[in-house]
């Protein structure tokens with residue numbers, strides 16, 4: 001059962017009368033892994049059972065897109081996070097269809113990879129806000145593989161029609177060049193397309209910077225777990241990861257795949273321990289993971305948390321005192337999706353922090369650098385946008401005050417506001433339901449963590 005939500009939602013203060021926070025919080029499946037496994041299962045030839053799949057807006061959009069393309073996605077009647085994916089028998093996806101991407105980067109950047117192998121044109125559309133998210137480098141890459149693109153709105157953005165090449169043109173050695181400095185998802189999408197290509201395909205990143213390298217390595221590892229091969233040559237001119245080579249192979253995921261919890265979505269709950277003071281424990285924390293959230297324990301330590309992983313129980317324990325240290329300079333390029341959550345810590349810290357490496361957050365669900373700056377100033381905080389990030393000035397806690405905080409249809413802006421609301425009285429969060437993009441019941445989890453579920 002999900003919790004009924006008021007709008008705006010009064011973010012609960014962490015209660016001082018109950019003593020320090022002490023909670024065990026189970027986190028739903030990883031968005032990034034769920035949507036990669038769904039795509040890779042669709043690219044195979046036999047059914048795959050995905051267990052622990054995230055069931056939230058981004059994965060519902062992915063499953064709806066796959067069904068439209070002729071892939072069966074059957075939800076287990078007893079366990080809704082178990083889904084069996086069966087690719088089309090012919091190996092070709094159904095064309096002359098329309099795919100709704102919502103605001104999901106993984107849908108708008110990964111599903112066009114499948115459309116390359118469809119039997120007719122595929123129209124891609126999404127939320128009005130998705131029309132601002134960059135798409136051109138991905139489509140440019142697919143055009144280099146023989147597709148045609150007709151932009152239906154502004155060139156370089158949703159909506160568009162992708163017309164795949166004729167089947168006999170889907171072959172031959174190719175070398176695709178794209179600039180992925182505005183999103184790693186262009187590389188991931190093209191690698192997923194390459195995993196089905198019948199000859200060697202090379203992919204070169206031509207830009208100066210490349211964000212979210214862990215997400216690209218996740219794509220490589222997932223293709224490898226499906227029997228494919230991806231090699232990365234790190235010796236490009238820019239000194240950045242430069243050229244990926246994908247030899248011809250046949251991808252088939254194992255018959256059962258277990259999805260890890262979403263470690264980036266653990267961040268708001270873990271950060272609550274630092275802000276409210278107390279302990280938050282997160283079960284099923286993997287010893288190693290390709291998720292960028294694997295970097296979270298180190299980020300939390302930098303802000304003053306004590307973090308430990310019990311290798312027997314796989315419980316991650318995060319302890320904080322309510323006193324938060326500024327971090328000085330922190331390069332969040334590898335894990336930009338966690339930056340809005342860590343921004344709540346930086347806003348409440350006792351000294352300055354500078355986040356770097358996140359210029360590309362301007363093209364996320366909203367312009368996150370602008371959104372964070374506006375909302376931090378709205379509650380009395382002090383922050384400046386830099387060319388590639390944010391600089392937070394420390395302010396005393398009594399300068400910070402309640403307000404109705406906007407969330408810009410961005411799930412991470414909503415969890416950011418909820419974190420501030422733990423210690424700043426009078427924070428109301430507009431459209432907290434936007435958290436359903438990647439967490440089915442954020443408010444229910446939040447109030448349960450605070451021991452306030454009967455008061456919600």
Ligand SMILES: O=C(O)C1=C[C@@H](OP(=O)(O)O)[C@@H](O)[C@H](O)C1
Nearest residue numbers: 032183184185211212215336337
């Ligand atoms: O491939 C993925 O699953 C993701 C890659 C990242 O995208 P960017 O490189 O555009 O930041 C990340 O921010 C997003 O939440 C998920």
Ligand SMILES: C=C(OP(=O)(O)O)C(=O)O
Nearest residue numbers: 103104105106337364365
């Ligand atoms: C950037 C994000 O999402 P998307 O997958 O839509 O790019 C995110 O979840 O922070």
